[in-house]
Amino acid sequence: xxxxxxxxxxxxxxxxxxxxxxxxxxxxxxxxxxxxxxxxxxxxxxxxxxxxxxxxxxxxxxxxxxxxxxxxxxxxxxxxxxxxxxxxxxxxxxxxxxxxxxxxxxxxxxx
Amino acid sequence: xxxxxxxxxxxxxxxxxxxxxxxxxxxxxxxxxxxxxxxxxxxxxxxxxxxxxxxxxxxxxxxxxxxxxxxxxxxxxxxxxxxxxxxxxxxxxxxxxxxxxxxxxxxxxxxx
Numbered sequence: 001x002x003x004x005x006x007x008x009x010x011x012x013x014x015x016x017x018x019x020x021x022x023x024x025x026x027x028x029x030x031x032x033x034x035x036x037x038x039x040x041x042x043x044x045x046x047x048x049x050x051x052x053x054x055x056x057x058x059x060x061x062x063x064x065x066x067x068x069x070x071x072x073x074x075x076x077x078x079x080x081x082x083x084x085x086x087x088x089x090x091x092x093x094x095x096x097x098x099x100x101x102x103x104x105x106x107x108x109x110x111x
Numbered sequence: 112x113x114x115x116x117x118x119x120x121x122x123x124x125x126x127x128x129x130x131x132x133x134x135x136x137x138x139x140x141x142x143x144x145x146x147x148x149x150x151x152x153x154x155x156x157x158x159x160x161x162x163x164x165x166x167x168x169x170x171x172x173x174x175x176x177x178x179x180x181x182x183x184x185x186x187x188x189x190x191x192x193x194x195x196x197x198x199x200x201x202x203x204x205x206x207x208x209x210x211x212x213x214x215x216x217x218x219x220x221x222x223x
Contacts, residue, residue, distance in 0.1 A: 033210070033211065035213075040120075040215065041215060042117075042200060042213050042214060042215035042216045043155070043200060043213040043216075044213075045210055045211070045212065045213075048210050050209075056210065058210060059112070059212075090154065090155070092211075094211075099145070099157050099160070100145070100157070100202075100211055102154040102155050102156070103154065104153075104154055105154060
């Protein structure tokens with residue numbers, strides 16, 4: 001059974017803090033994604049990675065960066081958190097053209 | 112890039128009725144179209160998908176149709192049940208190593 005694990009489920013951070021959201025998958029998938037989910041806006045792609053050290057901007061990359069040093073791990077970084085980054089963040093992974101699997105989600109509140 | 116439009120944003124049906132959710136996409140190179148169901152507080156999960164070489168696919172009470180010429184695809188749920196209540200997302204993508212773009216979601220409510 002595919003497992004995509006997001007280490008932090010609920011976080012509260014202060015404006016200006018640096019925030020790391022970690023995601024690990026155990027199925028040797030090439031592709032990994034970070035989405036942001038907000039009511040009425042659906043799932044918006046922040047960044048995706050199709051291989052180790054490879055990354056592509058999604059639709060809303062501003063204010064975010066990512067790191068993929070190992071195939072199984074994809075990290076989302078908020079260099080200086082702002083209140084408009086309060087949201088639910090979903091990590092996902094897939095192999096080639098097949099099913100995309102999501103993690104449980106990380107609820108981030110920036111105060 | 113790809114743009115996926117999904118309608119309606121909310122849908123309320125009586126138990127036993129059918130529900131239809133429609134999506135359009137902009138990138139004619141897209142060839143894989145999955146549908147995800149997200150129950151309250153849970154992660155989205157794949158319920159059915161279709162590839163561009165197929166016009167229709169069915170799995171029990173759920174079916175998906177694809178019209179490549181018009182660049183739209185639809186989710187059909189028959190004999191709806193209260194446990195079908197959830198947010199449904201459509202998505203589109205090209206081949207591997209390419210981003211997956213989602214629609215904004217449809218909140219389906221099935222009233223007992």
